[in-house]
Amino acid sequence: MSVSARFFDMKRAGAPIAVLTAYDAPTARLEAEAGVDVLLVGDSVGVNVLGYASEREVSLADMVHHVGAVRRGAPRSVVIGDLPFRTYETPAEALASARALVAAGADIVKFEGARPDVAGTLRGEGIETCGHLGLEPQTHLAPRVKGRAAPDALKLLEDARALDDAGVSLLVLEMIPQEVAREVTRAICAPTIGIGAGGGTDGQVLVVTDLLGVGEREFRHNRRYQRFGPLALDAFRAYVHDVGRRDFPCEENAAHMAPEELEAFLAQARGLSRAAP
Template identity: 40%
Template sequence: MTTEPKDVSVDVRPKRQATVKHIATRKGGTPLVCLTAYITPMAARLDQHCDLLLVGDSVGMVLYGMDSTLGVSLDMMISHGRAVCRGAKQALVVIDMPFGSYEESKEQAFRNAARVLSETGAGAVKLEGGIEMVETVEFLSKRGIPVLGHVGLMPQSVHTNGGYGARGRTVDEWQPIIDDAKAIANAGAFAVVLEGVAEPLARKVTEEVAVPIIGIGASNACDGQILVTEDMLGLFAINPKFVKRYAELGDGIASAIETYADEVRTRAFPSEEYTYKMRGANQ
């Protein structure tokens, strides 16, 4: 007797817009589908497939050509957050708290996070950090600010951590990351992003932490996955090891622009097909 394969393509999202409560219930279930978004048209296209859309501070590198995320401002995040919320009807929208907007004190974090949610309509904020951010996460959670945590490789700490290399590739590096994830979850985070860690560590964190673990460069052992949309669509020449390119849109864009330029220079465009004509007898 053969057993039918499990249908893993079933859409388990709620019919209305997802909430943090819905995301939290997905621990150990069908993996969460998450991507980044920064503008309304892209958010609208991603929304029908994703459980969570992250307005990441990666916007600084993706749209503004910055070398890191450190130059991103709170106003930038709010502006792009508004745009994404206009396009998202079903996925939960989460907005990154940029560097310098929450580290000083829990009160600073609350003021800025409250502004982010009230001015964008997003459902939650994300902040980086482990044990050192417990007091802040507790403070926010108790005051109605849902928090998505972020541990492991933390881009906002790139200078103090010596670059973007993967974490947890030796066993003696594991415990601090495990402790960070547990601490943030226990402080009230509804889920935690785990970035850039070795597969065995990702599996252990996912098994030991009670809330969903959303991986990026952390293996399929996690409760969900997130990627920078432009990375997985092939819009950049640099391709991180953990990114599977599902399309090569960069090549397609370059080819289309080259053809357009050639046709403009040879006056092939606009042809009669794309030109307005006079009405009536004067055609």
């Protein structure tokens, strides 16, 4: 049975699918414990973790590294790995790149755009795929809602059907009108995962650093479930303060030698001491 079979069942049952990005083992472990259905190792790791200016700077080596970390943190979770920019220009290149992510621990490989040829090639080789339509961060550098005009919305629907026919296991719909996302969801068999696409999709995905409020950016599609950034800043400042006042480390943070070992050590150490120049 495919790893995505459960999500098709969830779609048929009307049970929402919870997806969240993860980039490291500790976060993946917490998300798995919380019951997140799918962990997405997105190329958003570039701007949210690696300090890159855009997703375009993320390399296949970066993705392999972070997919491996997430897999180690959540060995039993379903993990999606993003194919980074210009690593799937042809179906053959997509296959080679996808195999690298699968070897690192990805169950499903995601790519952007209307590329049924990529989906079909990977499916033929036994690799499950996740499509991505609407706002495509690797291509659309301006974060604007896509599909507001009827011709653009129709094109989104046609592209979704083509990807569905090619056998994608999931389809991310990013930054499109809720009405369009709902129609796409009704029209295809694959479960849809929305981000900034309203509540009519089969599931939702958020970027974990946005959910936690690590940065200062505010997004209409996001909900900050915690403001971790200010909490972390307070902790860092308290640490600097305590070190500066020599309040840390204290006795409870220290280890000690047994008295007899200390006496032997000091006797020998003094014998080795050198006179000051």
